[in-house]
Amino acid sequence: MTENIFATVRVAVLAALHQVVPDLAQDVAARVEVTPTKDPAHGDMATNAAMVSSKAARRKPAEIAAALVEHLAGQAMIVSAEPAGPGFVNLRLDPAAFRAVVPTILTRFEAFGGSDLGQGVRVNVEYVSANPTGPMHIGHCRGAVVGDSLANLLAKAGFDVTKEYLVNDAGGQVNALAWAAYWRYLQAIGTTLDEEAFAAQVPGGLQYRGEYLIPVGEALAATHGDSLAAPDNGVAGVQLWFETVRDTALSMMMAGIREDLALLGVSHDVFSSERELAATGATDKVIDRLRGMGLIYEGVLEPPKGKLADDWEPREQTLFRSTQFGDDVDRALRKSDGSNTYFANDIYYHADKLARGFQVMIDVWGADHGGYVSRMTSATKALGGRLDIVLCQIVKVLKGGEPVRMSKRAGTFITLRDLLDEVGRDAVRFTMLTRKSDAQFDFDIEAAVAQTRENPVFYVQYAHARCRSVLRAAAESHDVSPETLAQASLDSLADEAEMALLRRLATWPRLVEQAAQSREPHRIAFFLYDLAGDFHMLWNRGRDDAALRFIQADRPAETLARLALVSATAVVIRSGLAVMGVEPVEEMR
RNA sequence: GCACCCGUAGCUCAAUUGGAUAGAGCACCAGACUACGAAUCUGGGGGUUGGAGGUUCGAGUCCUUCCGGGUGCGCCA
Numbered sequence: 103m104t105e106n107i108f109a110t111v112r113v114a115v116l117a118a119l120h121q122v123v124p125d126l127a128q129d130v131a132a133r134v135e136v137t138p139t140k141d142p143a144h145g146d147m148a149t150n151a152a153m154v155s156s157k158a159a160r161r162k163p164a165e166i167a168a169a170l171v172e173h174l175a176g177q178a179m180i181v182s183a184e185p186a187g188p189g190f191v192n193l194r195l196d197p198a199a200f201r202a203v204v205p206t207i208l209t210r211f212e213a214f215g216g217s218d219l220g221q222g223v224r225v226n227v228e229y230v231s232a233n234p235t236g237p238m239h240i241g242h243c244r245g246a247v248v249g250d251s252l253a254n255l256l257a258k259a260g261f262d263v264t265k266e267y268l269v270n271d272a273g274g275q276v277n278a279l280a281w282a283a284y285w286r287y288l289q290a291i292g293t294t295l296d297e298e299a300f301a302a303q304v305p306g307g308l309q310y311r312g313e314y315l316i317p318v319g320e321a322l323a324a325t326h327g328d329s330l331a332a333p334d335n336g337v338a339g340v341q342l343w344f345e346t347v348r349d350t351a352l353s354m355m356m357a358g359i360r361e362d363l364a365l366l367g368v369s370h371d372v373f374s375s376e377r378e379l380a381a382t383g384a385t386d387k388v389i390d391r392l393r394g395m396g397l398i399y400e401g402v403l404e405p406p407k408g409k410l411a412d413d414w415e416p417r418e419q420t421l422f423r424s425t426q427f428g429d430d431v432d433r434a435l436r437k438s439d440g441s442n443t444y445f446a447n448d449i450y451y452h453a454d455k456l457a458r459g460f461q462v463m464i465d466v467w468g469a470d471h472g473g474y475v476s477r478m479t480s481a482t483k484a485l486g487g488r489l490d491i492v493l494c495q496i497v498k499v500l501k502g503g504e505p506v507r508m509s510k511r512a513g514t515f516i517t518l519r520d521l522l523d524e525v526g527r528d529a530v531r532f533t534m535l536t537r538k539s540d541a542q543f544d545f546d547i548e549a550a551v552a553q554t555r556e557n558p559v560f561y562v563q564y565a566h567a568r569c570r571s572v573l574r575a576a577a578e579s580h581d582v583s584p585e586t587l588a589q590a591s592l593d594s595l596a597d598e599a600e601m602a603l604l605r606r607l608a609t610w611p612r613l614v615e616q617a618a619q620s621r622e623p624h625r626i627a628f629f630l631y632d633l634a635g636d637f638h639m640l641w642n643r644g645r646d647d648a649a650l651r652f653i654q655a656d657r658p659a660e661t662l663a664r665l666a667l668v669s670a671t672a673v674v675i676r677s678g679l680a681v682m683g684v685e686p687v688e689e690m691r
Numbered sequence: 692g693c694a695c696c697c698g699u700a701g702c703u704c705a706a707u708u709g710g711a712u713a714g715a716g717c718a719c720c721a722g723a724c725u726a727c728g729a730a731u732c733u734g735g736g737g738g739u740u741g742g743a744g745g746u747u748c749g750a751g752u753c754c755u756u757c758c759g760g761g762u763g764c765g766c767c768a
């Protein structure tokens with residue numbers, strides 16, 4: 103038995119359609135939808151059944167619709183069915199069908215809206231995976247919130263979800279981190295070198311000049327004294343200090359990142375280490391496997407056209423035939439020094455996820471990795487897996503409409519910590535989901551903390567607080583326990599504003615499924631905003647007409663019905679916020 | 692130059708995955724507090740969905756091609 107009344111009605115529609123079109127094909131049936139109507143004049147729900155089956159049945163949509171109406175009218179819950187427009191069938195439901203959602207909610211609480219859509223399929227959602235070379239910044243933040251909420255959403259929709267983080271602790275950037283940390287160490291023990299003199303000794307130059315590495319240098323000095331430096335407190339041979347400094351820097355950077363993630367309310371189930379993966383040597387085995395499939399060859403790539411390629415020269419390299427899977431060019435797997443490219447290691451990493459039993463993989467990436475999507479999906483396709491990639495576009499930080507300058511302390515963009523300090527976790531998380539992830543985002547700090555209707559965070563929280571406020575007030579004279587409210591007779595709920603709210607609550611299970619299927623957690627935020635709007639409207643009806651207030655001293659039955667509706671509304675707001683990782687508030691005075 | 696993402700009301704954004712007359716908020720105009728929370732609500736005007744073609748019963752959504760913004764472009768992860 104589903105809690106999704108659209109699914110329930112769809113079953114009835116399909117049954118009717120089979121009567122009208124006996125040899126209905128499976129794929130046609132799959133396209134039949136039952137949707138809420140946009141226009142109340144069209145009834146409560148509409149189905150496209152007649153239109154999608156018209157072609158195969160070789161009958162006109164209107165004709166099928168007319169026949170469907172015959173079979174549908176009078177079915178359980180359906181009080182009327184009529185053909186409309188180009189072949190829709192509009193359905194009007196017994197109001198009791200919508201009222202029935204209230205006891206369901208009050209019995210199931212936040213489990214309401216859950217779904218078996220996922221069938222327990224194991225899904226791996228990889229997100230954040232920020233390089234451990236510095237603090238998390240605003241760009242990471244969007245991916246963190248989108249990934250975390252998407253994972254929550256998929257879990258609610260019945261998938262078996264694992265949240266994963268890949269620590270990019272291998273490769274040249276980590277060497278650069280070690281050198282940068284070493285500089286801070288030398289400073290901590292009082293080196294006489296100046297920064298440029300030091301930088302001249304660093305292979306590839308001194309990167310990561312942000313002040314955030316100072317504590318790493320100090321920690322190294324506290325633990326190791328001057329034993330990692332040359333006798334004059336200058337640069338010693340790498341064999342003396344490199345691994346120590348690198349490992350200390352990595353672990354302190356990761357500790358900081360984990361701390362930031364915790365503050366953001368993000369927690370991963372699995373942290374994988376690129377260095378450990380690479381150390382197994384298994385990357386070569388996966389490449390051999392692909393070679394056995396004829397997908398690896400030694401070859402020379404064409405130079406990129408149009409772009410100034412100053413140091414480009416033709417070179418033979420080991421290439422993966424990603425063009426066979428729709429990529430623009432084949433992609434390199436080995437660097438000129440013989441080591442594997444990040445892509446090669448990432449192929450192994452995804453093969454490893456497959457081996458761990460994940461039928462579906464989702465990677466949440468920043469826009470700067472957009473050019474990488476095609477090769478990675480190509481590789482996972484070759485390995486027989488399914489990979490969906492959610493790209494999060496650039497976030498610009500504004501304050502009152504003005505761009506916020508870069509943070510000096512971080513030596514990079516505004517840090518996640520700064521943002522959390524100023525805006526707060528709940529507002530950050532909610533606001534990050536007020537845009538679909540593939541659209542660019544101007545995050546205005548002032549707007550995110552504003553206490554007005556323009557700010558969806560506030561508007562939704564306020565609706566919840568108002569629900570709780572009513573229940574607190576009612577508790578003085580009524581039993582407002584969910585058990586009691588779930589038993590309330592709801593026949594008195596008939597006002598248009600009450601029905602609108604009921605209809606909205608009834609769409610929650612459907613919304614969860616659709617948002618999960620499209621991998622679009624932002625839909626939750628918009629749903630909650632609409633739901634809050636329905637509730638505020640109903641509230642104000644009570645202002646204009648005292649007979650519509652929730653608590654009616656002389657009419658206990660109606661009061662209980664309304665309190666049940668209010669309580670159910672609060673539950674659904676809470677469950678939506680839970681998916682988004684936002685705490686509901688009880689009051690906002 | 693090529694690839695990917697985006698382009699919707701003056702502004703910020705939605706749009707039930709191809710469905711009916713494209714919707715909200717802000718701003719603008721006109722209204723509602725002897726209160727279970729007016730931090731809210733009601734009503735109104737505002738559109739050639741960047742342009743042009745195409746696919747079909749039906750396109751903001753899919754295809755082609757331009758225009759504009761963003762991201763990236765053989766050994767950085």
